[in-house]
Amino acid sequence: MALDAIQKNILHEVADLDGIPQGAYNIRANGTSAGRNTTANIDIVTKEDKPGIDIIIKPGTKGESVHIPVVLTESGLKDMVYNDFYVGEGADVTIVAGCGISNCGDQDSQHDGIHTFHVGKNAKVKYVEKHYGEGDGNGARILNPVTTVYQEEGSYVEMEMVQIKGVDSTVRTNYAELADGATLLIHEALMTHGKQQATSDYKVVLNGENSSADVVSRSVAKDDSEQIFEVAIEGNTACNGHAACDAIIMGNAHVVAIPRLDAKNVDAALIHEAAIGKIAGDQLIKLMSLGLTEEEAEEQIVAGFLR
Structure with missing residues (x-):
């Protein structure tokens, strides 16, 4: 697997990788496979009808991980992949995805990752997706991920969706x-910062009895950036759903939160919360009294807020 220094740095940012990962992996660089490994319990198969892969995890697989990061360093490249995950009954795995774009040219670079998860009965999945952009060119860095999850009885899915730097436009x-x-x-x-735009x-x-969902977004909008957060939870039986949006707004930014609850059963318990505001003055004063500048204090507050 031959990657240049820029590609290696992006891999570190989106997947915390400083070398070849343990276990199963598929690394995609500039629209082609840059490396792949499978294990006895996890197979990765190239799709024949469209770009992408099938990740097949055997029932009962425990303690294994799959890394499927994407790296784009060619200005003007538009890349789309369809990745399907089949997680067998009773499995317990970690899946690390994410995409990083380095664009030093004048053309837009874009990656659209279409991920579909089929999570078997009593299976457990931790999914980590990080998006990152860099480069001093005039071309935009665009990421439009689509994630669809089908969970069978008793399954558990935890998803971390992170975008902290450098992406000009994302839906x-x-x-x-x-x-x-x-x-x-x-x-x-x-x-988001500058004139970046982000829509989530x-x-x-919630179709199953005693199913539950908790969707929480924490965001910071700086400068002239714009964010839209929209969440809808539908309860069709006895279930529990919670959605929360907590945003810090700075500069001339614009933030919109749109929660929607749809209860179709008397035993569906659905809750939403939304809060948008600036950094509290007393927080800044407290940190500045310890010797930090206002900018340093803001950075510390933002970093802690997004953890």
């Missing part, structure tokens, strides 16, 4: 359906 589309006793936890951390759209359908 993040997410959909999930849960069966009896399934649990879905989503934590989004997002920061989540829809969760």
